[in-house]
Every structure is written in C-alpha cells, then in structure tokens.
Amino acid sequence: MPELDSTYMRTQACRATPTPWLCLPDELMLTHHTFRSDKYIEAPRYDREREISLLTGKLSVEQASRYRRRVTTARALELASVRHVSAGKLRVEGFAVVHTPGRFIGKCGVDLQHVSIVWPNDDPVNRQDIPWPQAVSERFVQCFNGYQ
Template structure:
C-alpha cells in the first residue's frame, strides 16, 4: 500500500458535519467483526490505515453479511465469526479518533450498518495516519471493548 496522503481518508469521510471527527456521537454503539474469531487490534501496514467498525449493536450474522457483501451467509461463514462492542465515547476516551466513513453502504450518521474508521496519531490522524501504532496503543484499543463476544456458533 502506498504511503497515505491527506486525500486517503478525506475521500471517504462523511460530509454531514463540518468536522468529520464529531459526526458520530459518543453514545453510538459500535460493532467490531472478526471472520476468524481473532480481532485485529491495529491496522496492518500493507493493507489499511484505520481500524474498521460498524455502527449499531449488530449480530454476528448481520456484521458478516455486511463484510461479505452478501444478503445470505452460510454456516461455514459463521463458524469462527465473532463480534465485540464498544462506543464512540469509549474509543475517544482511549485516545482514538472516530470518523464516519460511509463506504459501500451509505447511511446517515449513527444508523446501523454504517462504516466507521478508528484512527490514532500523535497529531491529526485525518492528515497523517501513523502505521504501525506504537507499543501500548493496540492494548488501549482492545481495552475499549467489553468482554462480551457474540460468536457465530
């Protein structure tokens, strides 16, 4: 993946508010999905610049449908799938920036099934996304989630 520029994120942010960092309210529940039961805790340098979450408290079936871009999922799609939950406010309290990046499914701010980007940087993460995250940042990200995980099986 090439080094990101400001345009990397700005092409994807929601334009509903003047400041895309304030588009999603602190009390919005966010779902983190995993296909294999192992949750990422930092962006992968060669693949992404942010951590992807979805708005709403989604079931593992609904989150899997969105991620696979299918209306129907099969039992094999759910064998290892899992979800965990947090809120935008908990992530912000952990030092992260929560930005509405609608993606393929365009939904209003805070509606279920809308894509969220979680970013970290020493400066403004909308301008520069620092990858990899330094030691301790990934642990802070994981601490923002509850212990409850709804598994696919």
C-alpha cells in the first residue's frame, strides 16, 4: 500500500508563526474525542492519516461531539467520551502538537480548534512517521487522564 502524502501538515498548519508546532502553550488543555464508548485511536491509521486529531480546550463530551458532527443524536452522545491532556505533557513524551486549524483563521490557543499529534517531534510539518511503534502508542495513551 502506498504511503499517505506528507504534505497535509504543511497545507493545514497554522500560519500565525513559522513554527506551528510551538504556537500553542504547554499548559493548553487538549481533548481527544471518540464516538465509540472509550475506544480511542491510539496511533494514526496507516491507510487514513499521518496524525491523531485532538481539539483545543478541556471540552465536554457534548462540546466535542457537536464540533465533529453538527447534528448528533442523544444515543451518539451516550456512547461518546473524551479524555484530556496538556500540550506540554505530549511534548515531554516526544510528540509534536501541531496547530492545524485548517481554513479557520483565529487566535492560537483558543478552544475548539483542531490540532494534530505527530511523532516524532523533529520537524513535524515535513516528517510524520507512520506506523507508530507499539511503545510510542503506549506512551501516547499514558499521557491522558488517569495516567497522569
């Protein structure tokens, strides 16, 4: 299977600074959301993405669900869940937190903006290694909620 195009980060990265992997402060809380009852993506899916998507802010299940799907059912909200981590915690563990707001232009660090978690953290706009080794996925998971 051919590897996914690595230009996504360059085209989607924040243009407010020349280093979109550093424009968000370490203390900024991030939200990882799932619609599948605590079944989170633990590494980029090789055939679909080069990063893991998170949202800025310490969002509730409903806030994150409505961001991802404007219309969502009560049942979808019951099955959804979120977990939280600071940008700094991910950076300490060797991940890059790349601000990828897409076409939306806004301030860096405000709630409800998209960020991409990339490994390794060396030149993340141009390099995203996939698949992640199992040890890297485990480090990613351990960054969240109860593991802190």
